[in-house]
Amino acid sequence: xxxxMISVSDKRGIVNFAKFLNEMGIEILSSGGTSKYLKKxxxxxxxxxxxxxxPEMLDGRVKTxxxxxxxxxxxxxxxxxxxxxxxxxxxxxIDMVVVNLYPFDPKRTQFEIDIGGSALIRAAAKNYEHVAxxxxxxxxxxxxxxxxxxxxxxxxxxxxxxxxxxEYTANYDYxxxxxxxxxxxxxxxxxxxxxxxxxxxxxxxxxxxNAALYFTEGFSPLRxxxxxxxxxNNLNDVNAAxxxxxxxxxxxxxxxxxxxxxxxxxxxxxxHAYINARASDPLSAYGxxxxxxxxxxxxxxxxxxxxxxxxxxxxxxxxESLSILRxxxxxxxxxxxxxxxxxxxxxxxxxxxxLVQERDTEKIKPGKLQIVTSQTPTEEELTSLxxxxxxCRHVKSNAIVLAQKEYTVGIGAGQMxxxxxxxxxxxxxxxxxxxxxxxxxxxxxxxDSIDIAAEAGITAVIQPxxxxxxxxxxxxANECGMKMVxxxxxxxLH
Numbered sequence: 001x002x003x004x005m006i007s008v009s010d011k012r013g014i015v016n017f018a019k020f021l022n023e024m025g026i027e028i029l030s031s032g033g034t035s036k037y038l039k040k041x042x043x044x045x046x047x048x049x050x051x052x053x054x055p056e057m058l059d060g061r062v063k064t065x066x067x068x069x070x071x072x073x074x075x076x077x078x079x080x081x082x083x084x085x086x087x088x089x090x091x092x093x094i095d096m097v098v099v100n101l102y103p104f105d106p107k108r109t110q111f112e113i114d115i116g117g118s119a120l121i122r123a124a125a126k127n128y129e130h131v132a133x134x135x136x137x138x139x140x141x142x143x144x145x146x147x148x149x150x151x152x153x154x155x156x157x158x159x160x161x162x163x164x165x166x167e168y169t170a171n172y173d174y175x176x177x178x179x180x181x182x183x184x185x186x187x188x189x190x191x192x193x194x195x196x197x198x199x200x201x202x203x204x205x206x207x208x209x210n211a212a213l214y215f216t217e218g219f220s221p222l223r224x225x226x227x228x229x230x231x232x233n234n235l236n237d238v239n240a241a242x243x244x245x246x247x248x249x250x251x252x253x254x255x256x257x258x259x260x261x262x263x264x265x266x267x268x269x270x271x272h273a274y275i276n277a278r279a280s281d282p283l284s285a286y287g288x289x290x291x292x293x294x295x296x297x298x299x300x301x302x303x304x305x306x307x308x309x310x311x312x313x314x315x316x317x318x319x320e321s322l323s324i325l326r327x328x329x330x331x332x333x334x335x336x337x338x339x340x341x342x343x344x345x346x347x348x349x350x351x352x353x354x355l356v357q358e359r360d361t362e363k364i365k366p367g368k369l370q371i372v373t374s375q376t377p378t379e380e381e382l383t384s385l386x387x388x389x390x391x392c393r394h395v396k397s398n399a400i401v402l403a404q405k406e407y408t409v410g411i412g413a414g415q416m417x418x419x420x421x422x423x424x425x426x427x428x429x430x431x432x433x434x435x436x437x438x439x440x441x442x443x444x445x446x447x448d449s450i451d452i453a454a455e456a457g458i459t460a461v462i463q464p465x466x467x468x469x470x471x472x473x474x475x476x477a478n479e480c481g482m483k484m485v486x487x488x489x490x491x492x493l494h
Contacts, residue, residue: 001132001152003072004096005029006045007117009103010137011037017098017140018043024147029069029094051092073097073123077130096132097124100168104175113176121165128162129155135168186345187356193347202231221340225317226325227332233258234289234332238313240394241291242336247390248293250406253277256289260414264391265407271299276407278307281428289313296321305331362489364389370465370486372474377460377483380405381437385462385485388439393491399441400425402433402458409436418442422449426456433457441491443467447476454480464490 004026008014011034018038021028030038031048038045052066072094075082086093099121101114124133132153134143139161146153153161174194181188195214204211211232215221222238224230240259245252248266253274255263263280267273270292278285289311290304296314301321304312311332312325325333348355366382377385388403395401395413400421402410410429412421418440426433434457443466444450450473453461461477465486477484 001026001095001147003027003029003092003094004098005048005069005073005094005120006038006098007031007034007120008098008100008137009114009117010100012137013140014038014098014137015041015043017137017144018045020144020147021096026096067091069094070119070123073120073131074127075130076127094124094131096134097121098134099124100135100137101172104172104179114172118169118172121169125162125165125169128158132158133161133165135161135165186358191354191356200229201235202229204232216343221337222313223335225322225333225335227311228330230311230332234311237289238291238311238334238336241289241313243342244391244394245291245293246342247393251294252292254291255280255285256291257284257287260396260411261391261394261408262288262411263408266387267406269299270294270297271303273407274300274303278303280408281411282307296325298324301325360393360491360493362491364487364489368488369462370488371483372465372470372486373477373482373484375478375481375483377437377485381460381483384437385439385460388437389462389487389491392439392441394493395441397441397492397494399439399491399493401439402426402429402436403439404432404436409433418444419446419449419452422452426452426458429456435459437461439463441493443470443490444473445469447472450476450480450482454482459483461485462487464488466490 004021006014006018006028007030015038018028022044028043028045029048029051030045035045035047048069052068068091071086071089071091075086075093077083077093097120099117101117102112104113121133121135124131143153146157171194174192177192195216198213198215198220201211201213203209213235236259237256241254241256244254244261244264250266251268251270251273252264252266253270254261255277262284263277265273265276267276274290274292287308287310290309291313292300293315295316295318297318298320301324305324305328309331311334313334313336315336315338317325317335325331342359344359345356346359364386366386384403384405387406388401391403391408392399392401395411398415398418398421400412401408402425409432410425412425415421415424429436436458437460438453438458440461440463443464445467446469450461460483462485465488467473474484
Protein backbone atom coordinates (compact mmCIF):
# COMPACT_ATOMS: atom_id res chain seq x y z
CA UNK A 1 0.00 0.00 0.00
CA UNK A 2 1.65 3.22 -1.24
CA UNK A 3 -0.94 5.96 -1.71
CA UNK A 4 -4.06 6.90 0.25
CA MET A 5 -6.61 9.59 -0.40
CA ILE A 6 -8.39 11.27 2.53
CA SER A 7 -11.40 13.60 2.37
CA VAL A 8 -13.69 13.44 5.38
CA SER A 9 -16.51 15.44 6.91
CA ASP A 10 -16.52 13.33 10.08
CA LYS A 11 -13.03 13.97 11.43
CA ARG A 12 -13.21 11.64 14.45
CA GLY A 13 -9.88 9.83 14.77
CA ILE A 14 -8.62 10.96 11.37
CA VAL A 15 -5.47 12.69 12.70
CA ASN A 16 -4.14 9.59 14.47
CA PHE A 17 -5.09 7.43 11.50
CA ALA A 18 -3.34 9.73 9.03
CA LYS A 19 -0.24 9.98 11.23
CA PHE A 20 -0.07 6.19 11.25
CA LEU A 21 -0.21 6.18 7.43
CA ASN A 22 2.64 8.72 7.41
CA GLU A 23 4.66 6.40 9.67
CA MET A 24 3.96 3.50 7.30
CA GLY A 25 5.40 5.57 4.43
CA ILE A 26 2.01 5.81 2.72
CA GLU A 27 1.60 9.03 0.76
CA ILE A 28 -1.58 10.95 1.50
CA LEU A 29 -3.53 12.96 -1.07
CA SER A 30 -6.09 15.39 0.29
CA SER A 31 -7.95 18.56 -0.52
CA GLY A 32 -10.00 21.40 0.90
CA GLY A 33 -10.87 21.47 4.58
CA THR A 34 -9.49 17.99 5.26
CA SER A 35 -6.08 18.92 3.91
CA LYS A 36 -5.91 22.08 6.04
CA TYR A 37 -7.09 20.19 9.12
CA LEU A 38 -4.50 17.44 8.74
CA LYS A 39 -1.65 19.87 8.06
CA LYS A 40 -2.64 21.93 11.10
CA UNK A 41 -2.36 18.76 13.21
CA UNK A 42 1.08 17.79 11.96
CA UNK A 43 0.17 15.35 9.19
CA UNK A 44 2.09 15.48 5.92
CA UNK A 45 -0.29 15.54 2.96
CA UNK A 46 -0.08 16.42 -0.70
CA UNK A 47 -2.75 18.70 -2.10
CA UNK A 48 -4.85 17.10 -4.85
CA UNK A 49 -4.64 20.27 -6.92
CA UNK A 50 -0.85 20.05 -6.68
CA UNK A 51 -1.00 16.51 -8.06
CA UNK A 52 -3.61 17.11 -10.77
CA UNK A 53 -2.20 20.55 -11.69
CA UNK A 54 -5.82 21.66 -11.78
CA PRO A 55 -7.23 24.00 -9.11
CA GLU A 56 -10.50 23.51 -7.31
CA MET A 57 -13.29 25.33 -9.15
CA LEU A 58 -16.96 26.30 -8.87
CA ASP A 59 -16.68 27.00 -5.14
CA GLY A 60 -15.22 23.56 -4.50
CA ARG A 61 -17.86 21.68 -6.49
CA VAL A 62 -15.11 20.26 -8.71
CA LYS A 63 -11.89 19.14 -7.06
CA THR A 64 -11.61 15.33 -7.07
CA UNK A 65 -13.51 14.68 -10.32
CA UNK A 66 -10.36 14.21 -12.39
CA UNK A 67 -8.88 11.35 -14.49
CA UNK A 68 -5.67 11.38 -12.41
CA UNK A 69 -7.78 10.62 -9.32
CA UNK A 70 -10.41 8.26 -10.68
CA UNK A 71 -7.94 6.53 -13.00
CA UNK A 72 -5.75 5.79 -9.98
CA UNK A 73 -8.70 4.35 -8.10
CA UNK A 74 -10.43 2.36 -10.85
CA UNK A 75 -7.43 0.75 -12.55
CA UNK A 76 -7.42 -3.07 -12.43
CA UNK A 77 -3.97 -3.93 -11.07
CA UNK A 78 -4.19 -7.41 -12.62
CA UNK A 79 -4.75 -5.99 -16.11
CA UNK A 80 -1.45 -5.18 -17.91
CA UNK A 81 -3.28 -2.87 -20.31
CA UNK A 82 -4.58 -0.78 -17.37
CA UNK A 83 -1.15 -0.59 -15.77
CA UNK A 84 0.47 0.45 -19.06
CA UNK A 85 -2.14 3.15 -19.52
CA UNK A 86 -1.52 4.49 -16.02
CA UNK A 87 2.20 4.66 -16.76
CA UNK A 88 1.66 6.40 -20.11
CA UNK A 89 -0.55 9.06 -18.54
CA UNK A 90 1.47 9.53 -15.37
CA UNK A 91 -1.31 8.30 -13.08
CA UNK A 92 -0.39 7.05 -9.61
CA UNK A 93 -2.41 4.04 -8.35
CA ILE A 94 -4.40 4.94 -5.22
CA ASP A 95 -4.63 2.05 -2.78
CA MET A 96 -6.94 3.43 -0.09
CA VAL A 97 -9.80 5.92 -0.17
CA VAL A 98 -10.84 7.34 3.20
CA VAL A 99 -13.95 9.40 2.55
CA ASN A 100 -17.19 10.27 4.27
CA LEU A 101 -19.78 12.74 3.09
CA TYR A 102 -20.91 16.04 4.49
CA PRO A 103 -24.43 15.62 5.84
CA PHE A 104 -27.39 16.25 3.58
CA ASP A 105 -29.50 18.83 5.42
CA PRO A 106 -32.48 20.13 3.39
CA LYS A 107 -33.28 22.61 6.18
CA ARG A 108 -30.27 24.71 5.23
CA THR A 109 -30.93 27.60 2.87
CA GLN A 110 -28.38 26.21 0.41
CA PHE A 111 -28.20 22.54 1.25
CA GLU A 112 -25.28 20.55 -0.09
CA ILE A 113 -25.29 17.31 -2.03
CA ASP A 114 -21.90 15.59 -2.01
CA ILE A 115 -21.00 14.60 -5.57
CA GLY A 116 -17.24 14.12 -5.58
CA GLY A 117 -17.23 12.17 -2.31
CA SER A 118 -19.94 9.79 -3.50
CA ALA A 119 -18.08 9.23 -6.77
CA LEU A 120 -14.84 8.45 -4.91
CA ILE A 121 -16.55 5.97 -2.58
CA ARG A 122 -18.36 4.15 -5.35
CA ALA A 123 -15.24 4.00 -7.54
CA ALA A 124 -13.17 2.52 -4.73
CA ALA A 125 -15.92 0.08 -3.72
CA LYS A 126 -16.27 -1.07 -7.33
CA ASN A 127 -12.53 -1.87 -7.39
CA TYR A 128 -12.45 -3.28 -3.85
CA GLU A 129 -10.09 -6.14 -4.79
CA HIS A 130 -7.33 -3.56 -5.22
CA VAL A 131 -8.53 -0.51 -3.29
CA ALA A 132 -9.64 -0.27 0.34
CA UNK A 133 -12.52 2.14 0.93
CA UNK A 134 -13.14 3.43 4.46
CA UNK A 135 -16.27 5.44 5.25
CA UNK A 136 -16.61 4.71 8.97
CA UNK A 137 -14.10 6.11 11.52
CA UNK A 138 -14.89 3.17 13.82
CA UNK A 139 -12.82 0.95 11.50
CA UNK A 140 -9.57 2.94 11.86
CA UNK A 141 -8.22 0.91 14.85
CA UNK A 142 -8.79 -2.49 13.21
CA UNK A 143 -7.28 -1.26 9.91
CA UNK A 144 -4.23 0.01 11.77
CA UNK A 145 -3.82 -3.37 13.48
CA UNK A 146 -4.12 -5.29 10.22
CA UNK A 147 -1.67 -3.02 8.41
CA UNK A 148 0.81 -3.47 11.25
CA UNK A 149 0.52 -7.25 11.03
CA UNK A 150 0.30 -7.73 7.24
CA UNK A 151 1.44 -4.50 5.64
CA UNK A 152 -1.77 -4.61 3.62
CA UNK A 153 -5.45 -5.42 4.06
CA UNK A 154 -6.88 -8.83 3.25
CA UNK A 155 -9.36 -9.29 0.43
CA UNK A 156 -12.00 -10.26 2.98
CA UNK A 157 -11.49 -6.97 4.84
CA UNK A 158 -11.62 -4.96 1.63
CA UNK A 159 -14.84 -6.68 0.60
CA UNK A 160 -16.47 -5.95 3.98
CA UNK A 161 -15.42 -2.31 3.72
CA UNK A 162 -16.86 -2.12 0.19
CA UNK A 163 -20.20 -3.53 1.31
CA UNK A 164 -20.41 -0.92 4.05
CA UNK A 165 -19.46 1.77 1.52
CA UNK A 166 -22.29 0.85 -0.85
CA GLU A 167 -24.69 0.76 2.09
CA TYR A 168 -23.44 4.20 3.15
CA THR A 169 -23.98 5.80 -0.27
CA ALA A 170 -27.34 4.05 -0.66
CA ASN A 171 -28.55 5.60 2.61
CA TYR A 172 -27.24 8.99 1.52
CA ASP A 173 -29.00 8.75 -1.83
CA TYR A 174 -32.19 7.63 -0.07
CA UNK A 175 -32.25 10.82 2.02
CA UNK A 176 -31.91 12.93 -1.11
CA UNK A 177 -34.52 10.90 -3.02
CA UNK A 178 -36.92 11.13 -0.11
CA UNK A 179 -36.57 14.92 -0.06
CA UNK A 180 -36.99 15.43 -3.81
CA UNK A 181 -39.61 12.84 -4.67
CA UNK A 182 -42.82 14.55 -5.75
CA UNK A 183 -45.20 11.70 -4.96
CA UNK A 184 -45.84 12.41 -1.28
CA UNK A 185 -48.77 10.00 -0.99
CA UNK A 186 -48.51 7.10 1.42
CA UNK A 187 -48.58 4.76 -1.60
CA UNK A 188 -45.80 6.03 -3.92
CA UNK A 189 -45.01 4.14 -7.11
CA UNK A 190 -41.68 3.05 -5.64
CA UNK A 191 -41.49 2.43 -1.89
CA UNK A 192 -37.92 2.33 -0.62
CA UNK A 193 -37.83 0.97 2.94
CA UNK A 194 -34.92 2.18 5.07
CA UNK A 195 -34.19 0.69 8.47
CA UNK A 196 -31.06 0.79 10.62
CA UNK A 197 -30.00 -2.17 12.69
CA UNK A 198 -30.37 -1.42 16.38
CA UNK A 199 -29.37 -4.72 17.96
CA UNK A 200 -29.37 -8.49 17.63
CA UNK A 201 -32.11 -10.28 19.55
CA UNK A 202 -31.96 -13.35 21.77
CA UNK A 203 -33.81 -15.35 19.11
CA UNK A 204 -36.77 -15.15 16.75
CA UNK A 205 -40.23 -16.61 17.18
CA UNK A 206 -38.49 -19.88 18.11
CA UNK A 207 -35.06 -20.46 19.67
CA UNK A 208 -33.63 -21.95 16.47
CA UNK A 209 -34.35 -18.71 14.54
CA ASN A 210 -31.93 -15.78 14.58
CA ALA A 211 -33.44 -12.30 14.79
CA ALA A 212 -32.52 -8.61 14.93
CA LEU A 213 -34.24 -5.31 15.67
CA TYR A 214 -34.25 -2.45 13.16
CA PHE A 215 -35.65 1.05 13.51
CA THR A 216 -36.44 3.61 10.82
CA GLU A 217 -33.56 6.04 10.20
CA GLY A 218 -31.85 5.19 13.47
CA PHE A 219 -34.68 6.45 15.70
CA SER A 220 -34.91 4.27 18.80
CA PRO A 221 -38.23 4.76 20.64
CA LEU A 222 -37.40 1.97 23.14
CA ARG A 223 -34.72 1.88 25.83
CA UNK A 224 -33.98 -1.20 27.90
CA UNK A 225 -33.27 -0.40 31.55
CA UNK A 226 -32.94 -3.91 32.95
CA UNK A 227 -33.08 -7.60 32.11
CA UNK A 228 -31.55 -10.07 29.64
CA UNK A 229 -31.42 -9.70 25.87
CA UNK A 230 -34.86 -9.30 24.30
CA UNK A 231 -36.39 -11.79 21.89
CA UNK A 232 -38.47 -11.29 18.74
CA ASN A 233 -41.63 -12.32 20.62
CA ASN A 234 -40.92 -9.90 23.46
CA LEU A 235 -40.81 -6.95 21.10
CA ASN A 236 -43.73 -8.14 19.01
CA ASP A 237 -45.84 -8.20 22.17
CA VAL A 238 -44.50 -4.82 23.31
CA ASN A 239 -45.57 -3.37 19.99
CA ALA A 240 -49.08 -4.81 20.48
CA ALA A 241 -49.19 -3.18 23.92
CA UNK A 242 -48.14 0.20 22.50
CA UNK A 243 -50.71 -0.08 19.71
CA UNK A 244 -53.47 -0.85 22.22
CA UNK A 245 -52.45 1.92 24.62
CA UNK A 246 -52.49 4.44 21.77
CA UNK A 247 -56.30 4.34 22.02
CA UNK A 248 -56.31 5.88 25.50
CA UNK A 249 -55.33 9.18 27.09
CA UNK A 250 -56.48 8.24 30.60
CA UNK A 251 -54.28 5.91 32.69
CA UNK A 252 -54.44 2.44 31.15
CA UNK A 253 -52.79 -0.91 31.77
CA UNK A 254 -52.55 -3.61 29.09
CA UNK A 255 -51.52 -7.24 29.45
CA UNK A 256 -50.48 -8.88 26.18
CA UNK A 257 -50.04 -12.57 25.38
CA UNK A 258 -49.03 -13.68 21.89
CA UNK A 259 -49.80 -10.19 20.48
CA UNK A 260 -53.38 -10.24 21.81
CA UNK A 261 -54.64 -8.19 24.76
CA UNK A 262 -55.79 -10.63 27.45
CA UNK A 263 -56.63 -7.78 29.80
CA UNK A 264 -57.09 -4.01 29.49
CA UNK A 265 -58.28 -1.55 32.13
CA UNK A 266 -58.50 2.19 32.72
CA UNK A 267 -58.46 3.80 36.16
CA UNK A 268 -57.32 7.09 37.68
CA UNK A 269 -55.02 5.06 39.94
CA UNK A 270 -52.50 3.16 37.80
CA UNK A 271 -52.08 0.23 40.18
CA HIS A 272 -55.87 -0.30 40.16
CA ALA A 273 -55.83 -0.28 36.36
CA TYR A 274 -53.15 -2.98 36.35
CA ILE A 275 -54.98 -5.12 38.93
CA ASN A 276 -58.17 -5.00 36.84
CA ALA A 277 -56.30 -5.73 33.61
CA ARG A 278 -54.61 -8.76 35.15
CA ALA A 279 -57.89 -9.97 36.66
CA SER A 280 -59.46 -10.13 33.19
CA ASP A 281 -57.56 -13.39 32.52
CA PRO A 282 -55.06 -14.20 35.30
CA LEU A 283 -54.08 -17.52 33.74
CA SER A 284 -53.10 -15.95 30.41
CA ALA A 285 -51.52 -12.95 32.13
CA TYR A 286 -48.91 -15.22 33.70
CA GLY A 287 -45.64 -14.62 31.85
CA UNK A 288 -47.20 -11.89 29.73
CA UNK A 289 -46.08 -8.46 28.58
CA UNK A 290 -47.37 -5.46 30.52
CA UNK A 291 -47.75 -1.97 29.09
CA UNK A 292 -48.86 1.19 30.89
CA UNK A 293 -49.11 4.75 29.59
CA UNK A 294 -48.12 6.58 32.78
CA UNK A 295 -45.02 6.65 34.98
CA UNK A 296 -44.90 3.53 37.12
CA UNK A 297 -45.11 4.22 40.85
CA UNK A 298 -44.20 2.04 43.81
CA UNK A 299 -47.65 0.47 44.26
CA UNK A 300 -47.90 -0.50 40.60
CA UNK A 301 -44.38 -1.98 40.70
CA UNK A 302 -45.32 -4.08 43.74
CA UNK A 303 -48.40 -5.42 41.95
CA UNK A 304 -46.45 -6.25 38.79
CA UNK A 305 -43.78 -8.16 40.70
CA UNK A 306 -46.37 -10.12 42.70
CA UNK A 307 -46.72 -12.50 39.76
CA UNK A 308 -44.48 -13.60 36.90
CA UNK A 309 -44.24 -10.99 34.13
CA UNK A 310 -41.88 -11.27 31.16
CA UNK A 311 -41.66 -7.64 30.00
CA UNK A 312 -42.89 -4.26 31.18
CA UNK A 313 -43.03 -1.13 29.02
CA UNK A 314 -43.76 2.32 30.42
CA UNK A 315 -42.95 5.96 29.59
CA UNK A 316 -41.04 6.26 32.88
CA UNK A 317 -40.42 4.89 36.37
CA UNK A 318 -39.97 6.39 39.82
CA UNK A 319 -36.74 5.54 41.64
CA GLU A 320 -38.69 3.49 44.18
CA SER A 321 -40.50 1.49 41.50
CA LEU A 322 -37.26 0.70 39.65
CA SER A 323 -35.65 -0.55 42.84
CA ILE A 324 -38.54 -3.01 43.26
CA LEU A 325 -38.68 -4.08 39.62
CA ARG A 326 -34.91 -4.63 39.36
CA UNK A 327 -35.12 -7.24 42.07
CA UNK A 328 -36.47 -9.52 39.33
CA UNK A 329 -33.26 -10.39 37.39
CA UNK A 330 -35.07 -11.76 34.32
CA UNK A 331 -37.69 -9.00 34.03
CA UNK A 332 -37.21 -6.95 30.88
CA UNK A 333 -37.81 -3.31 31.84
CA UNK A 334 -38.36 -1.01 28.85
CA UNK A 335 -38.91 2.73 28.67
CA UNK A 336 -40.61 4.08 25.56
CA UNK A 337 -40.67 7.55 24.08
CA UNK A 338 -44.14 9.06 24.52
CA UNK A 339 -43.55 11.34 21.53
CA UNK A 340 -43.28 8.39 19.18
CA UNK A 341 -46.10 8.10 16.66
CA UNK A 342 -46.94 5.05 14.61
CA UNK A 343 -46.43 5.58 10.86
CA UNK A 344 -49.50 6.19 8.68
CA UNK A 345 -49.09 2.81 6.98
CA UNK A 346 -48.68 -0.79 8.06
CA UNK A 347 -46.63 -3.26 6.06
CA UNK A 348 -46.91 -7.04 5.90
CA UNK A 349 -44.45 -9.17 3.99
CA UNK A 350 -45.85 -11.82 1.66
CA UNK A 351 -44.22 -14.08 -0.88
CA UNK A 352 -42.36 -11.91 -3.39
CA UNK A 353 -43.49 -8.57 -1.99
CA UNK A 354 -45.30 -6.62 0.68
CA LEU A 355 -48.88 -5.63 1.40
CA VAL A 356 -49.25 -1.98 2.38
CA GLN A 357 -52.31 -0.39 3.89
CA GLU A 358 -53.34 2.70 5.78
CA ARG A 359 -53.08 2.19 9.52
CA ASP A 360 -56.53 1.79 11.10
CA THR A 361 -57.00 5.00 13.09
CA GLU A 362 -60.78 5.26 12.75
CA LYS A 363 -62.25 6.63 15.98
CA ILE A 364 -65.87 6.02 16.95
CA LYS A 365 -67.66 8.89 18.66
CA PRO A 366 -70.88 8.45 20.69
CA GLY A 367 -72.83 10.74 18.38
CA LYS A 368 -72.00 8.55 15.39
CA LEU A 369 -73.42 5.36 16.88
CA GLN A 370 -76.68 4.02 15.50
CA ILE A 371 -78.99 2.61 18.17
CA VAL A 372 -80.87 -0.18 16.41
CA THR A 373 -82.82 -1.81 19.29
CA SER A 374 -85.94 -0.64 21.07
CA GLN A 375 -83.96 -0.05 24.26
CA THR A 376 -81.21 2.57 24.49
CA PRO A 377 -77.92 1.85 26.33
CA THR A 378 -77.51 3.61 29.66
CA GLU A 379 -74.73 6.14 30.04
CA GLU A 380 -72.62 3.58 31.91
CA GLU A 381 -73.25 0.95 29.24
CA LEU A 382 -72.32 3.41 26.52
CA THR A 383 -69.01 4.15 28.26
CA SER A 384 -68.31 0.43 28.51
CA LEU A 385 -69.30 -0.20 24.90
CA UNK A 386 -66.91 2.45 23.60
CA UNK A 387 -64.15 1.12 25.85
CA UNK A 388 -64.74 -2.45 24.64
CA UNK A 389 -64.68 -1.26 21.03
CA UNK A 390 -61.28 0.41 21.51
CA UNK A 391 -59.88 -2.83 22.89
CA CYS A 392 -61.55 -4.93 20.21
CA ARG A 393 -59.66 -3.02 17.52
CA HIS A 394 -56.44 -4.60 18.82
CA VAL A 395 -57.63 -8.18 19.25
CA LYS A 396 -57.01 -10.60 16.38
CA SER A 397 -60.10 -11.41 14.32
CA ASN A 398 -62.55 -12.93 14.90
CA ALA A 399 -62.57 -10.75 18.00
CA ILE A 400 -65.02 -10.49 20.87
CA VAL A 401 -64.45 -8.33 23.97
CA LEU A 402 -66.56 -8.35 27.12
CA ALA A 403 -66.24 -5.37 29.46
CA GLN A 404 -67.66 -3.81 32.58
CA LYS A 405 -67.16 -0.10 33.18
CA GLU A 406 -63.67 0.44 31.71
CA TYR A 407 -62.03 -2.93 32.17
CA THR A 408 -62.23 -6.17 30.24
CA VAL A 409 -63.68 -9.31 31.80
CA GLY A 410 -63.33 -11.73 28.90
CA ILE A 411 -61.70 -11.76 25.46
CA GLY A 412 -62.16 -14.21 22.59
CA ALA A 413 -59.43 -13.83 19.98
CA GLY A 414 -58.47 -15.31 16.63
CA GLN A 415 -61.15 -17.96 16.30
CA MET A 416 -62.23 -19.23 12.92
CA UNK A 417 -65.91 -18.52 13.62
CA UNK A 418 -67.45 -15.62 15.50
CA UNK A 419 -69.60 -17.81 17.71
CA UNK A 420 -66.43 -19.60 18.90
CA UNK A 421 -64.98 -16.24 19.92
CA UNK A 422 -68.19 -15.37 21.78
CA UNK A 423 -68.15 -18.67 23.66
CA UNK A 424 -64.44 -18.28 24.49
CA UNK A 425 -64.92 -14.73 25.83
CA UNK A 426 -67.85 -15.88 28.00
CA UNK A 427 -65.82 -18.83 29.27
CA UNK A 428 -62.97 -16.49 30.21
CA UNK A 429 -65.34 -14.07 31.95
CA UNK A 430 -67.26 -16.68 33.91
CA UNK A 431 -69.74 -15.03 36.30
CA UNK A 432 -68.40 -11.60 35.33
CA UNK A 433 -70.14 -11.88 31.98
CA UNK A 434 -73.35 -10.98 33.81
CA UNK A 435 -74.15 -7.27 33.30
CA UNK A 436 -71.17 -6.91 30.94
CA UNK A 437 -71.23 -5.45 27.43
CA UNK A 438 -69.90 -7.07 24.28
CA UNK A 439 -67.92 -5.67 21.33
CA UNK A 440 -67.47 -7.51 18.04
CA UNK A 441 -64.97 -6.50 15.34
CA UNK A 442 -67.32 -7.73 12.58
CA UNK A 443 -71.03 -8.18 12.08
CA UNK A 444 -72.95 -11.19 13.39
CA UNK A 445 -73.96 -13.42 10.48
CA UNK A 446 -76.61 -15.22 12.57
CA UNK A 447 -78.55 -14.60 15.76
CA ASP A 448 -76.94 -17.53 17.60
CA SER A 449 -74.19 -15.38 19.13
CA ILE A 450 -76.77 -12.93 20.50
CA ASP A 451 -78.79 -15.74 22.07
CA ILE A 452 -75.68 -17.12 23.76
CA ALA A 453 -74.64 -13.65 24.95
CA ALA A 454 -78.07 -12.97 26.41
CA GLU A 455 -78.03 -16.29 28.23
CA ALA A 456 -74.67 -15.31 29.78
CA GLY A 457 -76.17 -12.05 31.11
CA ILE A 458 -74.63 -9.62 28.61
CA THR A 459 -76.77 -6.47 28.45
CA ALA A 460 -75.52 -4.50 25.43
CA VAL A 461 -73.65 -5.08 22.18
CA ILE A 462 -71.58 -2.88 19.89
CA GLN A 463 -70.88 -4.16 16.38
CA PRO A 464 -70.33 -2.82 12.84
CA UNK A 465 -73.61 -4.02 11.33
CA UNK A 466 -73.89 -4.69 7.62
CA UNK A 467 -75.02 -8.31 7.56
CA UNK A 468 -77.88 -9.36 5.31
CA UNK A 469 -79.36 -10.84 8.49
CA UNK A 470 -79.04 -7.64 10.56
CA UNK A 471 -82.83 -7.57 10.95
CA UNK A 472 -82.86 -11.06 12.51
CA UNK A 473 -79.95 -10.16 14.82
CA UNK A 474 -81.70 -6.98 15.95
CA UNK A 475 -84.92 -8.94 16.56
CA UNK A 476 -82.94 -11.41 18.68
CA ALA A 477 -81.53 -8.56 20.77
CA ASN A 478 -84.99 -7.06 21.28
CA GLU A 479 -86.44 -10.45 22.26
CA CYS A 480 -83.66 -10.85 24.84
CA GLY A 481 -84.03 -7.30 26.19
CA MET A 482 -80.52 -6.34 25.03
CA LYS A 483 -79.37 -3.01 23.65
CA MET A 484 -77.44 -2.92 20.39
CA VAL A 485 -75.58 -0.18 18.57
CA UNK A 486 -73.99 -0.19 15.13
CA UNK A 487 -70.69 1.60 14.41
CA UNK A 488 -70.92 1.33 10.62
CA UNK A 489 -67.21 0.50 10.71
CA UNK A 490 -65.54 -2.85 11.22
CA UNK A 491 -62.10 -3.31 12.78
CA UNK A 492 -60.60 -6.58 11.58
CA LEU A 493 -57.02 -7.27 12.65
CA HIS A 494 -55.21 -10.25 11.11
